Amino acid sequence: MKSRQSDPMDDDYSNDNFSTDDEMSLSSKAEEQGRMSTTGSNTSSNKEDHVLESTNLLRKDTRIRVLRAAALLILIFAAIVVSFVVYSSLRASEQREFETRFWDEAAQVGNALENEMQSKLRAIDSLSVTTTSYANSRGRTWPNITIPEFSYRAASVLTIAGGISMALQPVVTSDLLEGWEQYSEKEQKWITSDLDFQEMYPSALESQQGDGGVGRRRKTQEEGTKPPRIRNQYNISEFVFHVENGIPKRSEANITLPFWQHSPVLDGLPWINYDIFEKEGNKGPILEVLTNQQAAFGMIYELSDSIRGYDFDPINHALTQEEWKDIWGVSSDNLFQHDEIQSIPEGEIQSTEEAIDGFGSSGPAEATVYATLGGPAVNIWYPVFSDLVGTRDVVAILSMTTKWESFLLPNLPPDANGLVVVIWNECDQVITFDITGTDVTYLGPGDLHEDKFNEFKETYTLNTDISTFSEIQLSTGFCPYFATVYPSSQMREAFDSTSPVAYTVGVATIFAFAIAVFVLYDLLVERRQKFLAETAHKSNVIASGLFPRTVRDRLYQEKQGISPKGSPFLLHSDHSLNNSKPLTTPPIADIYTSTTVMFGDIAGFTKWSSTRQPTEVFVLLETLYGSFDKIAKKMNVFKVETIGDCYMAVTGLPHPQERHHIIMVKFARQLLYKTNLLTKELEATLGPDTGTLCFRIGLHSGPVTAGVLRGEKSRFQLFGDTVNTASRMESTGMPNRIHVSQATADLIAASGKPHWLKKRDELVEAKGKGKVQTYWVAAKKASNSVSSGADNTSRSDDPSSSRFSESQWSTSPVEVPLFDL
Template sequence: MASHEVTISRVLNKIESDDPNSPDFVRAVNEWNEVHVGMDSEATEPLVQFLYPIIVGNDDSYQVPMNQMHPDNSTVVAFMATSFFWRALLERILPEGQRGLAVVFHNECGQTFTYRIDGASAIFQGEGDLHNPKFNEMGETFQVSQLVDAADEATTYSGLPLSKDHCPYSLSIYPSTTFESEYKSNNPIIFTMSAVAIFVFTALVFLAYDRLVAVRQAKVMKSAVQSNAIVSSLFPSKYRERLYNDALQSSKAASNGGSYVPSKARLKNFLREGNEDGGSAGQPIADLFTDCTVMFADIANFTAWSSAREPGQVFTLLETVYGAFDKIAARRGVFKVETIGDCYVAVTGLPEPRKDHAVVMVKFAIDCRDEFVEVTRLLEVSLGPDTADLGLRTGLHSGAVTAGVLRGQKSRFQLFGDTVNTAARMESTGMVNRIHISQITATLLEEAKKGHWVKPREDQIQAKGKGLLQTYFVEPKSHNNGSKGSTDNDKDVTIEDDMNGALPTKIARLVSWNADVLSRELVKVIQARNGRGMALASKKVEWAEPSDAMVIQEVKEVIMLPPFDASVQVSDNSPLKLEEEVRTQLHDYVYSVAKLYNKNPFHNFEHASHVTMSVAKLLARIVAPDNFFDEESKNDHGMAALTLHDHTYGITSDPLTQFACIFSALIHDCDHPGVPNNQLVKEGNDLAKLYEGKSVAEQNSVNLAWDLLRDPKYAALRNAICGSQEEEQRFRQLVVNTVMATDIMDKDLKKLRDDRWDAAFHRERMTLDILQVNRKATIVIEHLIQASDVAHTMQHWHVYIKWNERLFKELLRAYQAGRSDVNPANFWYDGELGFFDFYIIPLAKKLSECGVFGVSSDEYLTYAMENRREWEKKASILTSR
């Protein structure tokens, strides 16, 4: 730098990725500021220093030159540093009442940050260029040195010149939507539009009457067509005629002196509001049909399945299944009555009587069952594990039915009577994927020469209000029994069944689903990279083999996530698809990972998929609360994204972090031996020796999956995941920390995590510097994978029991093979209670305390406490069997 120039430093309290000592230096700077400067703003506000030269004068005294009159050959012996916040330059520029001027500072050292000026105040907004791109053309940019030169020329400044060589600063000024609203006026538009409206109205009034009759007639016809379409979709033709006749009679009564109610209003009363006046509503619209067959079809295991899904996925299943049933009903001539949650109700024999109502309904039920099996199999690729395991439990009964329009706030066509109740009993006592029929329906099939379809049920059922009943299953000979499911209401297919024959097909569907989940996240990673202006794999990334097999030594207390980048948010909406080569390699990689899993009852690829689904669900639920945004943030996309970034500790704005979490869930139990780590250590297993008895299975999983990813055949996939060496290092660190967090039995690791949680969330000193924010992000990620690894304990009871049984069988198998000294049956009941009390429920509470998972944390805690109560009541009986 020149001898007699004032120099402005780079921002001191910003962590530099290329300097390993940067975090410690930044923390020291912030602590010094709190003591000596006073932090009256955010701890992350940019702090710079003005460096003034100190020279030796003619009298050998030390001096600070106050102007440019000192000789150039004087010697600079030191610099005087003055700490400075840029807001001091911006304060008191605007008068009070004027707000919303955005000022973006940028220096040649690659640092950018934004302030907002509101009246006399200047408020730090964050790192990066956060101005609204809408006002790009209205921006003005200046060099700070130019401002000093201008002041010098105007004789308002006579000090030393500002250095233009060392990290020079520029500032750009932009208006905002707030600033725009201060000066924007709609009065000229209002006056113009008023004049035009008066002119148009005057011109059209002479033409209006000529068109009035034609327009009104068209409206009446359109309303009639729409009303007819609505009624047609809600009611059978017979009841449509009676509704219209009732309206016609009311119209005639009005013509004889009564009050006239237009037919359109009458129809609306029937369909929307009902009719409070019994006299004007006419007689009830209902009939008795003596020969009908009613079907109830309920989706078995639906409640448990939906507990692990997003609401949108639940409705995707119902809409797809019910849409398929509606098409079959139209083809078979079956009348759909209604859907109640996950139950589909239909009837034959009305509104038009037919002798073959029982035969038609049985064919319809079989078609629905077969279609359901096919639809759920296809949907498993998009809706995730266990979708294809859902079943349809169907019950049929024949007899007399009372049917009619139940008028009220929402008019509905409904069925009533003992036949309906008995059909519901047939469904609730039936078996998954079996058509369960009553004695009367079986008799009707025999009379129609379809007796060969009927097979008596071996046991009698107990029906409420009916006592013991003999019932039947129906299966035409042309249908094989391959679609038949389990023999009780909600029982899952056993582990032994899963491991015989059906497993390869199921694994193939799970591979496709996992690859689809990862591909969606990988698209976001590439979009973010493109938003930052980085070409795909612009520099060769070395995926070198780790120098040490001890993965546990790579675990870090804090993983530094990238700062907020507004350009990444702008690129989110740009459409992008994975290249075919990348998509193919990703699918092949997931398939290869699946083959690394052993056929354990619990620690298998299906468990990995279940954990992956939970991680994806929790990541989707990471949101800021509604009241976290101020009005200006809600109207500004960039500001809203920044607010969400801050509230979620940067996790939401880094797609690579989210991809790494899901990737870690997929690989976390690769090659699991089916016994705990302590058993491997006790046996002197080679892996236990290699990993020195610490987190044996977890370290092995990371090394196996990482070595597989480094295979040359996955080069395109690696380039898509990481576009720079820095991204590769961060991806590796995230995978290591996340997978190692799944070792919950190591007491040393548990104590370390508890101490870190306390340091991040419970320590009294809560200065949110960058290091502290990233410490919170690291801990949130680790607790996310821990909760997902035991997600079955925090989901529906049937999901919990399914996986609990599998874990028990895995431990029992180890005991029977001589790889465990204790029979799990001896401690299973009390052990689960302790597991809930000392790990599961505290973990669910921590999800809520960290404050980023929205309603999911409350949902997980509620399920955990309910399952604990159910286990305490029921499990002593289950474990004694």
């Protein structure tokens, strides 16, 4: 007999008593040895498979979660981006519309300023030409000239030009000053005639009360106001004078421009022969007119601070009669009725002085008229020539006072809403107006536009080719004027609407609905996938039980052998039995040369089951075979199938197992033990005769053909004589005994375990094989058993020598181990 190999498994079986503890130690060590083995351990392989499968599933699940999160983030990002683009686009559209409207209206304001300037200058030019023509036609010599019906002529110009007042100032040199003073004192009849004209045509004063007779009035004026009839003493100074610190003084300059004819006429005005050239603010533009013979704009001043609309220096009226006589050289009876002034109580002098200073007299009617005057104004200085053609001199200057708003009122942009116009000059004077509808509102001095609209501005130069009859131009040498147009918040808000917000909310709502649908769909898909994964896992568990790993993998990889809609181990209908189409892939089949096949059957099951309910039958089978499956998994035994109460298993496949026969014997012993244990436990619920049931086992070792018989219900099957012989061992065996063939007995003996075996006394009639010698596997060795020395395990080349003598076998009855794996 061969000497026994020195390995842990063999050492476990060297104990003659084959004790329970030895069995457990053997099983445990065998399992550990199997896990460490690189060739035959299904446990290690299965664990690796499960770990790998779990890792792959975890990776796939992680990738799916990442993709799901990425898709959700993309949807949210798209919602934000699209909503922002929609809102920005609509806001940009409103902004473009606002800008287009502003630039268009700003251009209209620029054109209106240019046209109105031309209109004013041409109107004044026509009066200048008329004045020159009159003087030349009468053969008169300047400065001693009085234009007849001046108020009539001036009213026509003021109506056209939108002015407040018009005045004629002759140029008087020092050599002509005395003659002028005498002429002006005598020539006072024009005042009476002009007052009569104004009484006949009361509209002559409307230019002062409204906006230059252009059909519009400032918002502060009450509708229906009519100019009063004024009949107070009107005075002319005996000499040309200027004012210093409120005191009138005679002018002795080389050139003077005495204030002379003017319209409208309000009696009580003591400024005739006032030298306008001596006023500091008038010198610049008057020099432009005298020197360059061009029209010129004066400085901006506030009408409410002026006297009757004329930019004069104030005179201190709180003087005694004697002081006035010394200054004017006239009787106090003809000068503001000073007796009345001096009779006023001391406490009321201040208010009376304010009335005189503000309006030139204390008349309440005049106060009513001039209270309507206010706002920024400017004097337009225009030359009057000695001749219309050829060499000519400036012999007089026409000055027209006009409000700045009169430049804006005509030809306003239609539906203007919140345009801001800043008028400024290079003398650091700035005023601001607002245009809304047909109203021009003076906002105040300074640049009052909103800083946030600094980038939106359009600047125009107040200079134009006036092409007048006298062929003069507007001077830019003194304080040129400019107009800058800005939008305002009021104008911008007119283009704001709820459309951007409404459309943005709509788009965001659509995306929110899409995201909600996505999330809901994802939850449903995840739930479905989870269900399918669980189903697939269960199917995989089933497939793992039906097929060895290598076979299962080959089934999965077979392109035409995987059903896309069914379980992963089911095959296409192309492989069904009722399909005559030939298979295009090779069969999944292999030959395993070293295996041990076991057939086990429940002895007495047929009689027992005939008196039991189906549920009771299945309780027994599921309890026993479920326990068998667990033992098989632990011991690396592959369960092939169950047929009725028959349990079929094999060792040595799908991975080779060098000690497949030893493993199968141990497995068979555990089945016997488990059967006896469980039937006793089930006796209480399944009936008293359940405990008498026992297991009958047959083993045979040899080559088998194993593979998948493909069809609609594919399964892993074994074929060959080894399977048939193992079935014969089971059917000819005895209950509660392990019946093995000669081939299996030889392998057990060759592995150093001859003491496990007991030759069967009689030969067994095996179908198709005749009478054969078989063996029983003993539970434990009897006291008279032969030791496993070299003599007992040696074999000769003669096949008959492989038969073991009776003395080698234990004569003790078969016992089951008192343990469970």
